[in-house]
Amino acid sequence: xxxxxxxxxxxxxxxxxxxxxxxxxxxxxxxxxxxxxxxxxxxxxxxxxxxxxxxxxxxxxxxxxxxxxxxxxxxxxxxxxxxxxxxxxxxxxxxxxxxxxxxxxxxxxxxxxxxxxxxxxxxxxxxxxxxxxxxxxxxxxxxxxxxxxxxxxxxxxxxxxxxxxxxxxxxxxxxxxxxxxxxxxxxxxxxxxxxxxxxxxxxxxxxxxxxxxxxxxxxxxxxxxxxxxxxxxxxxxxxxxxxxxxxxxxxxxxxxxxxxxxxxxxxxxxxxxxxxxxxxxxxxxxxxxxxxxxxxxxxxxxxxxxxxxxxxxxxxxxxxxxxxxxxxxxxxxxxxxxxxxxxxxxxxxxxxx
Ligand code: KG4
Ligand code: ZN
Numbered sequence: 102x103x104x105x106x107x108x109x110x111x112x113x114x115x116x117x118x119x120x121x122x123x124x125x126x127x128x129x130x131x132x133x134x135x136x137x138x139x140x141x142x143x144x145x146x147x148x149x150x151x152x153x154x155x156x157x158x159x160x161x162x163x164x165x166x167x168x169x170x171x172x173x174x175x176x177x178x179x180x181x182x183x184x185x186x187x188x189x190x191x192x193x194x195x196x197x198x199x200x201x202x203x204x205x206x207x208x209x210x211x212x213x214x215x216x217x218x219x220x221x222x223x224x225x226x227x228x229x230x231x232x233x234x235x236x237x238x239x240x241x242x243x244x245x246x247x248x249x250x251x252x253x254x255x256x257x258x259x260x261x262x263x264x265x266x267x268x269x270x271x272x273x274x275x276x277x278x279x280x281x282x283x284x285x286x287x288x289x290x291x292x293x294x295x296x297x298x299x300x301x302x303x304x305x306x307x308x309x310x311x312x313x314x315x316x317x318x319x320x321x322x323x324x325x326x327x328x329x330x331x332x333x334x335x336x337x338x339x340x341x342x343x344x345x346x347x348x349x350x351x352x353x354x355x356x357x358x359x360x361x362x363x364x365x366x367x368x369x370x371x372x373x374x375x376x377x378x379x380x381x382x383x384x385x386x387x388x389x390x391x392x393x394x395x396x397x398x399x400x401x402x403x404x405x406x407x408x409x410x411x412x413x414x415x416x417x418x419x420x421x422x423x424x425x426x427x428x429x430x431x432x433x434x435x436x437x438x439x440x441x442x443x444x445x446x447x448x449x450x451x452x453x454x
Contacts, residue, residue, distance in 0.1 A: 119422035121203030123197025139180030191425030194222035195445030250383030251277035269321025304353030323324035
């Protein structure tokens, strides 16, 4: 279902317009070449979903539908690019919420059709995976990648663009999901990850000894559901009237348990794969404790570390445009009759539908 890009496609400085709508952020970005991000706009739906304590799929797709035309116009205007001058239209094809994916995906296909330009279906995970290289003129270098988002926790051996070997992933909750579920349990609003990060600053990470699941087991799988249950059992015994006193310690101790496992397994994976470079991407990559501890551990082990900057860690369209540009350079394009896939796996040449 893929083919060579039409011969009209521009060379290395192609202009890519990408739409990301896999979950609760609608985002559009215009990228020229590998390095020039001409515009990147995001409409967050967090406020719409907050009363429900999580993302409501139908609400999400309706919000994407309402936000997309305005964001497209804003992104093109900000970029100073006419839609007719876009060389490639791209959109996330999965994984994500089907009805949300369809909004961005169908819009990008319609634009590609109307403008007679190629379309590229992009794997959201590949967007996160390659985001630490955004803006680097040398492009993607071999690395062991920790992708930690609200939906996924995985370790991937990256040999280059499109060459990915999954080393391990979470058997149950993703790290971000664990942050959000523990936050909800503690009475914090959605999404709880950034709030736990903030509260943990005031707390003692050694106050409670939460389990580091799978830490001692060989292999690179994760499990965070037991940790979540431990937090629940512990806090159920606490005096809720004194919540302000114990909350920062619980947040710091929980966060430390997650970070210890993520850092420990990532370092072990880098050693096993023989890679000298470690990357971290995805929303949980914004976590200050994770960033600091991963840096310290990599310094100790003599490894280089690249973490996507915070604006590129949470969902955004610049990372989708970046991956689309890399695949365009390799002469790939996707068929307009390709489907979205809520469970799209990250496999080699992930965009090849
Ligand atoms: O990558 P992302 O924006 O969306 C997905 O693809 O899932 O990640 C969102 C996740 C949420 O679970 C959110 O709570 C978490 O990233 N997150 C954080 C922080 N910032 C975002 N978790 C811990 N600490 C943070 N500072
Ligand atoms: Zn994401």
